[in-house]
Amino acid sequence: MNIYLPVAHTSINLMIMLSIGTGIGLLSGLFGVGGGFLITPVLMMFGIPPTVAAASGANQMVAASTSATLTHWKLGNVDMKMGLYLLAGSFLGGGLGVQVVKVLNAMGNIDFVIKLTYVLLPFTVGGIMLGESLKKKSPDKGHEGSVRQSACSRLMGSLPFQMEFAKSGVRHSAILPVLIGILVGVLAAIMGVGGGFIMVPIMLYILKMPMRVIIGTSVFQILFTVIEVTFLQSYTNHTVDFVLALVMLTGSSVGAYIGTMFSEKLNTEQLKVLLALLILSVGVKILFELMSRPSLLLAYSFGGK
Amino acid sequence: MGNLLKTLLTVLVLLLSVNHANAALTLSLDKKMIPITAFYKGNALKITGTVASGEDVIVKITSPLENESFMVKEKFFHLFWMNKDKVDVAKVNSVYMLYSSADIDGILPVAERNKYSLGYEALQSSVGISGTSDKDALFREFIKVKEAGKLYSAPDNKVGNKVILMPLKDGNNSFWLTVKMPYQVPIGRYEVAVYAVKNRSVVQTVSDDVLIEPVGVVREISDIAMNHGGVYGLLAIIIALITGYMVTPVIGIAKRMLLAAIMAPRRVINAMNGQLYPISALEETDQAKE
Numbered sequence: 001m002n003i004y005l006p007v008a009h010t011s012i013n014l015m016i017m018l019s020i021g022t023g024i025g026l027l028s029g030l031f032g033v034g035g036g037f038l039i040t041p042v043l044m045m046f047g048i049p050p051t052v053a054a055a056s057g058a059n060q061m062v063a064a065s066t067s068a069t070l071t072h073w074k075l076g077n078v079d080m081k082m083g084l085y086l087l088a089g090s091f092l093g094g095g096l097g098v099q100v101v102k103v104l105n106a107m108g109n110i111d112f113v114i115k116l117t118y119v120l121l122p123f124t125v126g127g128i129m130l131g132e133s134l135k136k137k138s139p140d141k142g143h144e145g146s147v148r149q150s151a152c153s154r155l156m157g158s159l160p161f162q163m164e165f166a167k168s169g170v171r172h173s174a175i176l177p178v179l180i181g182i183l184v185g186v187l188a189a190i191m192g193v194g195g196g197f198i199m200v201p202i203m204l205y206i207l208k209m210p211m212r213v214i215i216g217t218s219v220f221q222i223l224f225t226v227i228e229v230t231f232l233q234s235y236t237n238h239t240v241d242f243v244l245a246l247v248m249l250t251g252s253s254v255g256a257y258i259g260t261m262f263s264e265k266l267n268t269e270q271l272k273v274l275l276a277l278l279i280l281s282v283g284v285k286i287l288f289e290l291m292s293r294p295s296l297l298l299a300y301s302f303g304g305k
Numbered sequence: 306m307g308n309l310l311k312t313l314l315t316v317l318v319l320l321l322s323v324n325h326a327n328a329a330l331t332l333s334l335d336k337k338m339i340p341i342t343a344f345y346k347g348n349a350l351k352i353t354g355t356v357a358s359g360e361d362v363i364v365k366i367t368s369p370l371e372n373e374s375f376m377v378k379e380k381f382f383h384l385f386w387m388n389k390d391k392v393d394v395a396k397v398n399s400v401y402m403l404y405s406s407a408d409i410d411g412i413l414p415v416a417e418r419n420k421y422s423l424g425y426e427a428l429q430s431s432v433g434i435s436g437t438s439d440k441d442a443l444f445r446e447f448i449k450v451k452e453a454g455k456l457y458s459a460p461d462n463k464v465g466n467k468v469i470l471m472p473l474k475d476g477n478n479s480f481w482l483t484v485k486m487p488y489q490v491p492i493g494r495y496e497v498a499v500y501a502v503k504n505r506s507v508v509q510t511v512s513d514d515v516l517i518e519p520v521g522v523v524r525e526i527s528d529i530a531m532n533h534g535g536v537y538g539l540l541a542i543i544i545a546l547i548t549g550y551m552v553t554p555v556i557g558i559a560k561r562m563l564l565a566a567i568m569a570p571r572r573v574i575n576a577m578n579g580q581l582y583p584i585s586a587l588e589e590t591d592q593a594k595e
Contacts, residue, residue: 002346004488006519006527011346011488059541066549115387227542234538238531242541249545253552290385294378296453298446301374301391 007241008052014247016046021060021251028064028252029071029259030266031200031215031275038282039248048244055233056244058226061194063249064256065223069216071260077216079167079209082177086221089181090188090195094228097186104190115290117190122283125201129276156206168209168217180206185225194222194229197279211271215263329357329477330501330509339486341519347488350515353481355473356501360508361406362468362480363413363423363500366515368400368493375447377437392436394447400490401428401451403459404467404482412502421500421507424459455487492517 002011024039039060043053072078104113159173180202188195196218203214234240263271335351356362372395376388403409409424418427425448434440451457470478480499498512519527529537 002344002488004341004343004345004519004523006523007530009491059545062542062545063549063552066546067552070550070553115385230542230545231535231538234530234541235534238534238537240530240538240541242526242530242537242544245541245545246548249548253548254556257552257556290387292386294386296446296450297378298375298392298443298450299378299388300450301376 003243003247005048005052005241005244007239008048008056008244010047010049012046012048012244012247017244017247018251020046021248022255023251024248025064025067025252025255025257026259026262027255027278028061028196028219029068029256029261030263031196031259031271031278041282041285043244048241049239051237051239052241052244055230055237055239056241056248058194058229058233059240059242059245060248060252061222061226062230063245064252065194065219065226067253068219068256068260069223071257072216072219075212075216075260075264076167077212078220079165079213079217080220082165082168082203082207082209083217083220085174085177086181086184086199086217087224089178089183090185090221090225091181091228092178093182093185094188094225095185096182097188097190100186101190114190115286117187118286119283119290121187121198122279122286125198126276126279126283128205129201130273130280134273165209168207168213170208172207177207181221188225194225196222197275200275212263329355329360330499330511331355332497332499332511332513334497334513334515337515339515339517340521341492341517341523343522345488345523347490348486350484350486350497351481352484352497352499353479354499354511355477355479356470357503358472358476358478359503360478361412361502362470363403363405363409363502363507364468364482364484365404365421365423365496365498365500366400366402366484367398367496367498368491369398369496370396371399373397373399375450377443377446390436392434392443394443395433395435397428397432397447399456399493400495401457401459402484404484406468406470406480412505413507414505417506421510423500455489486517490517492519 001014003014004011020039020042024042027038039057040050040054043057044050048056069078156172156176159175161174162171163174164171180199184195184198184202187198199218199221200214203209203218204211209217230240266274332352332354335353336348339348339350350366352364354362372393374391374393377390377392378386379389381387381389403423405412409418413423415426418424419430422428422431425444429441429444432444434443437443448457468480468482470480473479494514494516496512496514498510500507501509518524529540
């Protein structure tokens with residue numbers, strides 16, 4: 001059965017879109033990522049205009065993140081204190097990121113930068129995660145690694161405003177999560193995503209938070225980011241297709257619930273390896289797209305169609 | 306007096322002949338408006354009419370002329386493909402569909418095809434391309450983009466046998482054509498023009514309009530999104546929050562209903578065997594098994 005999307009002005013197969021929504025929701029609940037870095041390319045593959053795909057994707061992530069946040073909240077997996085510091089940073093970073101996008105847009109290079117970011121970041125983040133996970137499996141960690149780690153820890157420990165984050169069982173300077181939030185906010189604005197797949201590895205390897213608290217805190221932060229993006233996109237660009245979002249969020253809410261249940265059963269190392277592989281596969285796909293000759297050598301310009 | 310009478314007679318004969326010719330080519334559309342409803346996936350437009358015997362028929366469906374802009378993809382550093390230069394295509398139809406009862410190249414010369422913009426070659430001669438030196442290559446890519454989007458159809462002008470001709474008792478022919486208007490065709494008014502072709506020239510034309518527009522809930526949502534973006538955004542967020550909030554209890558209820566449905570046959574069997582256990586006992590047994 002097909003339904004017509006009133007803002008995207010296109011017709012889609014209902015069952016296919018529900019399945020995609022469920023699949024992305026599953027990943028959201030399983031790994032604590034909002035699914036934004038998956039949803040936009042997938043919707044574009046089905047003929048949804050990129051701007052509508054990104055904006056409607058954010059709208060559907062509101063539901064998926066709400067469901068996942070509530071479930072993680074009940075399981076005691078959300079570090080509220082850390083989440084609020086990260087959120088403050090990501091709101092600031094989001095504003096800064098919008099200005100970066102404006103400058104890049106004026107220079108005419110925004111397309112290339114976005115795609116390159118989609119290649120470089122997944123490779124860096126996914127590669128580090130996979131490397132760390134595989135390294136832990138070998139019995140000898142090596143002396144050099146522990147020296148480097150202690151230097152990094154000393155630097156973080158020397159920052160002012162040190163405080164206890166009881167839920168995560170870590171002690172850090174308040175500046176650290178705010179700075180990380182700003183970095184994530186900037187990248188999220190450039191890439192048009194909630195920032196979960198950047199946030200999760202940072203919380204894991206820099207903030208040294210336990211994996212289950214990371215996932216809960218990540219979806220909590222994503223929830224507020226996608227609420228902000230949905231409103232701004234609706235108000236300024238009129239690109240949120242509510243019907244598309246409703247179809248996707250129906251599937252993704254169920255998927256997120258199931259994913260969260262599974263995340264309780266899988267062990268942490270398995271989760272990390274799976275997330276690393278997922279992030280790497282997105283990078284490989286975009287790299288392949290960038291390097292292969294496109295079937296169409298023309299693309300509609302803004303205001304063209 | 307004699308000359309005046311002769312002139313009047315000539316005019317009368319000409320008028321009659323013109324009327325006869327006009328009467329030969331008629332056009333009828335099965336709908337004047339294609340509504341975009343919630344389950345819209347395109348619609349069929351039936352085009353019928355009559356044409357004088359011995360004449361071929363060409364049907365052209367077009368949107369109004371407009372200017373469009375495109376980005377040309379080129380390889381960057383011999384590695385990555387990216388949008389580079391902007392090109393403009395002026396005075397072009399966003400939608401262009403062509404059908405005929407015979408091969409258009411065979412029944413019309415180039416001059417006549419250009420005059421009525423029939424076929425891609427004719428279209429190329431009328432559009433204005435700026436921003437590139439290789440206009441032929443760009444036009445080919447333009448056609449590829451349009452065809453991929455299902456907005457253009459007229460492959461190599463060889464579209465014969467799409468329009469069906471059938472003889473009528475009065476010596477004329479009837480013609481009909483069913484055009485699938487894909488959902489990709491945007492909202493707007495489209496001209497359906499019919500050309501009668503004889504002896505390698507267009508002898509008569511007739512046209513009508515068809516409107517594609519959203520109705521009902523599709524129109525309501527579209528209007529709110531475009532005209533009240535803030536309200537629309539808040540509504541979208543609230544509904545998404547409620548859906549996300551409701552999903553856990555809804556799934557919980559669904560799980561309980563599923564469990565009850567699985568247990569029901571067992572209860573019936575047990576009741577029939579005269580060993581009706583209380584429900585709590587069955588649940589305890591299931592939990593113990595798990």
